[in-house]
Amino acid sequence: MADAEKSPAETDPRFALMDYAMGYLFPAALRAAAALGVADHLIDGPRSVADLAEAVGADPRNLYRTLRLLATREVFVEGADGRFGLTPAAELLRGDVPSSFRSAVLMLTDPTFWRTAGELTEAVRTGTAPFERLFGMPFFDHFARDAETAAVFHVGMAAMSDPENPIVARACEFPPDAVVVDLGGGHGGLLLAVLREHPGVRGVLFDQPHVLREHRLGELGEDDRWELAAGDFFGAAPPGDVYLVKRILHDWDDEQCVRILRHCRRAVSGRGRVLVVDAVVPPGNDPDPGKVIDILMMSSLTGRERTRAEFAELFARAGFRLARVLPTGTRLSIVEGVPV
Template structure:
């Protein structure tokens, strides 16, 4: 027998070195947010505040199938969300604490929003967006996102509650990063219930605020928490049609919902309405160059699948500002996943 015949042939690489296994794991990773949503909907974390509980007790408390609840929690525990002890009892972890409804910084509403059918179903049809350049949302729901949002109170509630939950940890950090004149009139464009403006007015006691959004949105505003009604006003309107007068225009997670033409209209209205030395401050993800992971690259696909918008690079913002008659002056970090892109009048 020759040496060639004695050769065992090619040796398979270790499983962890074979890219096919990594691809397999990635292809199934959508099951983690699926489990996260199921547990959030059931309110499991609310039933663990007193300490570890056997899964059978937990299942009775939340109205779930014991075995299947354990399987969902077991997967989440591999990501540090909940933990199972040797007796089969599940407990909260620091990562699971924000899933409690009564937690000071509860994130449950944000989880329910981000995994809602309005985001989940279009994401499953992402191929359509990649092929056609249009969102599959319209086909799946019969109308664009914000039309569906306006007609369905349930969707509107999920969205507003979820945005507040997601924004509350960010708003004080964004407000702290802003460099405002002491007597600035700050217009929060599309500011929802006013969480960001509330944080700005607390951080900058000399500023006055204007919360600008649609009438049905303003009904849920939170500015009364400031305790100084002389420092803020509510103005109802459509940011595609107008903007109220002011000095500083805040647009937090507004432009990323829209394509360049719609975003341009919003910026142009701000540019026309602002005082001669006014500024536009856009708080959005600024996508960095290169191949490193970045949250903005993930949210960008959410914008692709359910909206017509996108996350932008600094160059994208520069071009958009220029078209709106603005000049990009700087990009401010905020200690969050957002940056503040500042623009002033170009002429």
């Protein structure tokens, strides 16, 4: 289309900047709908806003304005009769469905991320995340304070990981009888998928004691090819053949990552490997989800999303060689390190 045929909103970058600057309002509306449990009240079909507002305890006019915005991205839909109903995305905001994403939305829009992102200038200026100043302690200490706070992160994290776990598990290759250690494996969603996908392997779920208390490996029923190992991955890693390190290294700076990987190097068997599962940031200007979540790491933690070359450097410092990078079709790749 020639510039002359375009509207001012398409040609004047101030309109784009205006939209970018207000980009935080959609997540705000999404959080409100998730927090109020709107989707749970639409299970039996569309409802008028007045009816819905009464059911969730909300102001009808403001609920309408919130749902109207969400419907622009197919999260809820307004019918010709003015009633709102579920869409496939809104369905996942229900709390009672197995693939519910509600806790992931509430985690990703939690004040611990929201407030720190609001102070990003400080992180950019000083090189240090504002998290500790705002919340009085490091990220994972905050989320160990009490069971309710822990659940916000760890239940949300498990829901966020659920769609990617079976895909990652299928993409992983293991020696047939390998001991697979999921380092910082949270509630065990990835290990669960690995054990289901790979009948010969055994699994060790390694994480902090209060996280392991909520593990999900019992879903395997009679299948007891797993054990729990509570500990600190800065102190040691349990023995094993293959180390899964998913969404871990991006939380930590280079020195901390090298410490974690060196413990894997010390503990790994002769036929072993480390499989780091994280975003691998591509070069260039194209949009990439890794470039987005990187900002979250910058504002709340000491870590960052890394390029292939940066992973290769971490591996080299810890006694591994980067053998290959396998894209998985999710937002994550498998970065494979073999001991040298």
